[in-house]
Each structure stands twice: as structure tokens, then as C-alpha cells.
Amino acid sequence: MKVLTCVKRVVDFNVKVRVKPDASGVETTNVKMSMNPFDEIAVEEAVRLKEKGVASEIVAVSCGPVACQETLRTALALGADRAVLVQADADLQPLAVAKLLAALVRKEAPQLVILGKQAIDDDANQTGQMIAALLDWPQATFASKLDIADGKATVKREVDGGLETVEVTLPAVVTTDLRLNEPRYATLPNIMKAKKKPLETLTPEGLGIDVAPRLKMLKVVEPAKRKGGGRVADVKELVAKLRTEAKVLP
Amino acid sequence: MSVLVLAEHDNASLKSATLHAVTAAQALGGDVELLVLGHAAQPAVNAAAAILGVAKVLAGDAPYLAQATAENVAATALQVIGARGYTHVVAPATSFGKNVAPRIAAKLDVAQISDITGIEAPDTFVRPIYAGNAFATVRSADPVKVITVRATAFDAAPTSGGSAAIETVAAAPEITAARVVGQELTRSERPELTSARIVVSGGRGMGSGENFKLLEALADKLNAAIGASRAAVDAGYVPNDYQVGQTGKIVAPDLYVAVGISGAIQHLAGMKDSKVIVAINKDAEAPIFQIADYGLVGDLFQILPELTAEL
Numbered sequence: 001m002k003v004l005t006c007v008k009r010v011v012d013f014n015v016k017v018r019v020k021p022d023a024s025g026v027e028t029t030n031v032k033m034s035m036n037p038f039d040e041i042a043v044e045e046a047v048r049l050k051e052k053g054v055a056s057e058i059v060a061v062s063c064g065p066v067a068c069q070e071t072l073r074t075a076l077a078l079g080a081d082r083a084v085l086v087q088a089d090a091d092l093q094p095l096a097v098a099k100l101l102a103a104l105v106r107k108e109a110p111q112l113v114i115l116g117k118q119a120i121d122d123d124a125n126q127t128g129q130m131i132a133a134l135l136d137w138p139q140a141t142f143a144s145k146l147d148i149a150d151g152k153a154t155v156k157r158e159v160d161g162g163l164e165t166v167e168v169t170l171p172a173v174v175t176t177d178l179r180l181n182e183p184r185y186a187t188l189p190n191i192m193k194a195k196k197k198p199l200e201t202l203t204p205e206g207l208g209i210d211v212a213p214r215l216k217m218l219k220v221v222e223p224a225k226r227k228g229g230g231r232v233a234d235v236k237e238l239v240a241k242l243r244t245e246a247k248v249l250p
Numbered sequence: 251m252s253v254l255v256l257a258e259h260d261n262a263s264l265k266s267a268t269l270h271a272v273t274a275a276q277a278l279g280g281d282v283e284l285l286v287l288g289h290a291a292q293p294a295v296n297a298a299a300a301i302l303g304v305a306k307v308l309a310g311d312a313p314y315l316a317q318a319t320a321e322n323v324a325a326t327a328l329q330v331i332g333a334r335g336y337t338h339v340v341a342p343a344t345s346f347g348k349n350v351a352p353r354i355a356a357k358l359d360v361a362q363i364s365d366i367t368g369i370e371a372p373d374t375f376v377r378p379i380y381a382g383n384a385f386a387t388v389r390s391a392d393p394v395k396v397i398t399v400r401a402t403a404f405d406a407a408p409t410s411g412g413s414a415a416i417e418t419v420a421a422a423p424e425i426t427a428a429r430v431v432g433q434e435l436t437r438s439e440r441p442e443l444t445s446a447r448i449v450v451s452g453g454r455g456m457g458s459g460e461n462f463k464l465l466e467a468l469a470d471k472l473n474a475a476i477g478a479s480r481a482a483v484d485a486g487y488v489p490n491d492y493q494v495g496q497t498g499k500i501v502a503p504d505l506y507v508a509v510g511i512s513g514a515i516q517h518l519a520g521m522k523d524s525k526v527i528v529a530i531n532k533d534a535e536a537p538i539f540q541i542a543d544y545g546l547v548g549d550l551f552q553i554l555p556e557l558t559a560e561l
Contacts (some may be wrong), residue, residue: 016383016515095360117497126355130353130362141366147424162490163434215391216389216391218260221387223384228542230542232544235556246544
């Protein structure tokens, strides 16, 4: 079974982002970039499927500028077999990315597409669902457990009320949530091997997809600052202040 | 302008997030219609019709809609949208709305604007990015705007005073490629985490699931909901639906008490809109103290019982 795993290059989750003074966006030059943590979980799950003998080939794909090759090499070092970069320098929004990935799916014919539930930069949580809709495939989002057998995926999903288990027939799209697995670290030997694994570059034009953005970003601003830093000495002072000053307790 | 709101419900009643989505829908201007898809869902349908400001309720019933999948909700919603035409399709930004809405957007070949916190015009919206460390104002030129709404950013619409017309809509043919085969839902007498006035939340510092009993005693006194940080859920202290944060629940109660929570960026994303924040932690350097209105440095195992007794 071929598995397609999609990874996004994003600002590292530890970075405290700064908004540009001209409100045109968030400062990303000279800022540490990494694979989206949810996509790391997706790659890890694909590799585990291969180790179990369920997946035969893992193809990692990323859409974006040439620098995404780093992210793909990481996926290869984690265990993907080959990589595809869909190279585009312009702003790629979820609908465009979903169309590119759907086009790639038609080329590659995987039985499973697995990717993170959301990217920690735009927090959109759309791409996986959109790929499924464009292909008329079923979807299993926010996965915390994945089992594949007899042409079906049984997925435990984290939902607002607790957990829900869905069964989807393959081919299907699965988006990963935090507790699906704990990703491995790429070992140095695997990082070296990854340099020799195939990495192919495609373009939106080559796939016949119009990726023009639909949403125009008018401005990006910081949230209202919270004062914070208040201290109380003991429980009695805390309760007194909550009652008389903050007035949140009767 | 005409707005279709996807109602989230459990057939017996509407989920509160739906009421907040309705308020956002009303701010767009034009008629607001509510789509209630389920099975034997008359109570939810009636509740929808009683919401003040809803013009019409469209009710679709089918046995397979009792535990609806995204595929089936989207299929019927698209049928309705195709037949009636809307300028906006609105869903609450809950696990339900997040699961369904992008399918609808992609099929309509339009962008989705996720988790909006503000509406500046019928085509211009404000939404958080980078875990709420920045807010983007975006404009959509698409003929239909598909939007999910952050419930804490809009008031709940009044649940009485409305008398919407109720119309039946046909359910689309069942899609069998996806089925719900099980559920493990938390049953609790406590207020719902996302709409509670007071939330007490535990982190890694709690040390064990057993120790959450100390938080429960406090929550009982305050009639509060109980939340948790990612660390506490990962460690198995509490189930996943307690998680507050960037990828968990977003809450904005009057009072948020963070106990044994260090205050990582991703957790703050879920609670920094709380009116008053209290932090209890033995580490005076914990980042949570930077946003807390009242910080108490000390041992939570001593402070919690003392606080519970004091109330």
C-alpha cells in the first residue's frame, strides 16, 4: 500500500513570533523553521505502518519555496522513501494546497493520505478535509489511533466530547492529532542516507492547478496586551482580591 | 445577503456553540437560516426555531444522520446550498464544524475562513494565527464565504423569543465510505468547559490523575468546569476533552485558575482571553505568571485545600 504524507515548513513552535511594524505580516526572516509538528506525527505514523508491513512505500510531499527541500529531507531521514516538492514561491492557501495534493494523488494513486490536522502558523485546519472532498474520499480527522486492515482504516478521533471511532474505506485521508504517536528523532546515519533518496520537483503549472490566493491579507496586528504579573502572598489575599477587586466571586 | 448556519446538536438539544455561531451570522446582515440534520431531532429543531433572530429552520432527518459523519452532513448541506443559494455558510469552530466546513468549502471551490473572532464587513474577517500571537484581517472575494466561528468571541443568541418557520429538507443519499462505530464521551454534571463562567485547570504539576480530586473539590465549591494542559492529558491524568490550548479548547471564562501549569505559548492560546487569570505554581519563573492577574507562588498541594476551605 502506498502512503502519501504531506508536510509543511513552518515557523518553529518554540519561536515567539513578532508582528512586523508595517502590519504586513509576521517576521519570518532569520527565524527558525521546522516541519509542522502535526506533520511530523503523520510521517512517524506512515513509517510505523511501513515497519508493520502495512505500507510498502511512503512518499513525502511539500508545497512551497525551494527551502521546503530541507523539510522533505527530514521526512526522508525519518523513513519516507521518496519526496516530491511542488515548488511555488507565492502565498499558498489551504484550498490551493489541497488542489495541488489532490492532483498529486491522481498521479501517485496512494491508498492513504496522512497529514497534520492543522499547521501551527495559519491554524486553518482545512487542507486534509479539502483534499478528501476534492477526491470524493472519506476522511478521518484529529486521529489519536489508526489501525488499517482489510481495506479499511479504523480511527479513534479526539472530539470535543471525548473520543469517537470511525471506520473509513480506503483510499482515505487521515489528519493527525497530538497523541497519535511520539515521533522519533532522525539518526545521523539516516540523515546521511536521506541525501541520496529521490526528491522530484514539480510546479503548479505542470500539475495544471491555479493556485492564486482567494483571501487577501489586509493587515496583521498583535493581540491586545494583557497586563499580568500580579502577585498575592497567600490564599486569604487571593480570595479577598477575587471578591472585592476582580469581583468574580460572590 | 443570506446566511446558512450548520447547527451542532445531539438530537436532544442544541450545543451552545451553535448559539454563538448564530450571533456571528446575524452580524453579517441578511436572513439567518439554521440547518439541523439528525434523526428524531425534533427537540433540537424546536430549540433552533426558538432562537431570537433566526428566520427559518431547515430540518433534515435520516437514520444515518443520527451519528452524522462529515461526509453525510456536507452532502446534505451542499444539496441545500445548491438548491437555495447562500452568500455565507457558517459553522461553530468546534470539532464538528472544523470537520465538516472545509469539505463544503472545497466542493464549492471557495476559501474557508477558520475560527473568526471578528467581522468587519460581510467579506472581511479577523482571525487568530500563530496560536493567537497575531491577528489577521482577511478579505474574501469568493461568491460564498465559508466560515467557522470562535464561540468565545461572540455572545450566545437568546434561546427564546424566536418563532422561525420550520421546513423539511431531503437528506442526500447516504455515503457509506465512513461510519461512526464507537464513542467514548465524558459524562459530567459540571458546566461545559467552553461555556463555564469559572474554569479550574490542572497541568503537569498535579502529578497524577488521582490528584485531580483536589481540583474537583475546588471546582465543586466554585461550580466550575475542569480543564487541563496538554502535558496533563499526555500523561494520562485526564481525558483529551479537558485540554485547553491552541489545538484543544478555546475558553474565555470570567475566572481561569491555572494550577501547576507552566504557561507554554500553546496553552496560553486557549485561555488568554479569560477575564481574570489566577496562577498557582511552585516555580516563580513560570511564564504563566506573566499573564496572571493574581499569581500565587507555592505548593499547590497545600494551597488547593486551603483555597477550597476559604471559599
